[in-house]
Amino acid sequence: MTDRIAVLGAGMIGGAITKSLLKSGYKGSITAADFVAEKVREMKELGAAATTDNRKAAADADIVFVCVKPGDVKKLLKEISKEVKGKLVVSTAATLPLAFLKKTVPEAKFVRIMPNLAILVQASYTAYCCEADVTQKDKEKIKTLLNIMGTCEEIDEKFMDAITGLSGSGPGYLSIVVEAMMYAGLKLGLPRTVALNAAAQTVLGTGKLVLELNEHPAKIRDMVTTPGGTTIEAIHVLEGSQVRQALMQAIEEAAKKSQLIREKILETTK
Numbered sequence: 001m002t003d004r005i006a007v008l009g010a011g012m013i014g015g016a017i018t019k020s021l022l023k024s025g026y027k028g029s030i031t032a033a034d035f036v037a038e039k040v041r042e043m044k045e046l047g048a049a050a051t052t053d054n055r056k057a058a059a060d061a062d063i064v065f066v067c068v069k070p071g072d073v074k075k076l077l078k079e080i081s082k083e084v085k086g087k088l089v090v091s092t093a094a095t096l097p098l099a100f101l102k103k104t105v106p107e108a109k110f111v112r113i114m115p116n117l118a119i120l121v122q123a124s125y126t127a128y129c130c131e132a133d134v135t136q137k138d139k140e141k142i143k144t145l146l147n148i149m150g151t152c153e154e155i156d157e158k159f160m161d162a163i164t165g166l167s168g169s170g171p172g173y174l175s176i177v178v179e180a181m182m183y184a185g186l187k188l189g190l191p192r193t194v195a196l197n198a199a200a201q202t203v204l205g206t207g208k209l210v211l212e213l214n215e216h217p218a219k220i221r222d223m224v225t226t227p228g229g230t231t232i233e234a235i236h237v238l239e240g241s242q243v244r245q246a247l248m249q250a251i252e253e254a255a256k257k258s259q260l261i262r263e264k265i266l267e268t269t270k
């Protein structure tokens with residue numbers, strides 16, 4: 001695939017998309033645009049073409065990633081409306097529906113994605129949904145790009161808030177788990193780097209076990225729990241805590257917030 005890519009907004013996610021594509025040796029051109037000169041410089045140093053001119057970046061691209069905060073999307077889309085006519089525009093913005101994007105620039109073909117920061121290490125789970133005019137060929141291109149950044153799955157748009165709460169924000173929750181496990185290691189006297197490596201790799205490995213063995217997490221838990229062993233002692237403590245309930249509630253609250261932010265943006269950008 002050699003399509004020319006523009007990434008508008010080289011912040012956390014736009015920067016990660018640019019870095020991920022560069023790291024993969026993507027064959028097409030990659031242009032990052034941002035109005036923060038320092039970010040433009042950073043993207044240039046990494047090997048992307050970089051500019052402060054959104055319109056030029058969009059004009060010279062086949063596929064345009066919009067990676068600004070949800071409240072800034074409408075203004076940016078209006079700015080590049082002529083340049084993206086007939087092109088694929090991929091919005092990373094949480095909360096903003098395809099209908100909102102399409103209404104802003106009816107002539108563009110919109111894809112809405114919800115990645116997470118693991119794009120940076122090519123391990124994101126990215127859900128995406130598409131407007132009706134996105135063709136099968138377009139979808140193949142999107143899948144190819146998103147698979148460079150991790151794995152992807154097309155979903156019904158009605159699930160986007162839930163995905164935002166679960167995997168979009170997910171690295172935030174699992175960082176707490178990794179940190180807590182690291183601190184347990186410190187409490188037991190492990191050297192700091194040993195404790196951190198052991199905690200982080202165990203979270204990574206557990207995800208891989210679930211995915212690659214295609215097993216329910218309960219099965220993995222069962223596989224490591226021997227009668228009278230060490231794991232059952234820890235599980236006994238965990239089951240007496242509210243860790244499951246806390247995670248479920250946390251994700252539900254994040255999803256609710258996604259809905260609230262959308263309502264506020266739609267109200268203020270009418």
Ligand SMILES: NC(=O)c1ccc[n+]([C@@H]2O[C@H](COP(=O)([O-])OP(=O)(O)OC[C@H]3O[C@@H](n4cnc5c(N)ncnc54)[C@H](OP(=O)(O)O)[C@@H]3O)[C@@H](O)[C@H]2O)c1
Binds near residue numbers: 014
């Ligand atoms: N961060 C995540 O983990 C995550 C995960 C999933 C989805 N998302 C979505 O991804 C989008 C970007 O989030 P982010 O965390 O990457 O935000 P961010 O770090 O603030 O990056 C956005 C960048 O775009 C710049 N910008 C704003 N308006 C612009 C414009 N008109 N033209 C060019 N550049 C512009 C911003 O500059 P200023 O800082 O000067 O405004 C900033 O450098 C959001 O819509 C968010 O919902 C984020």
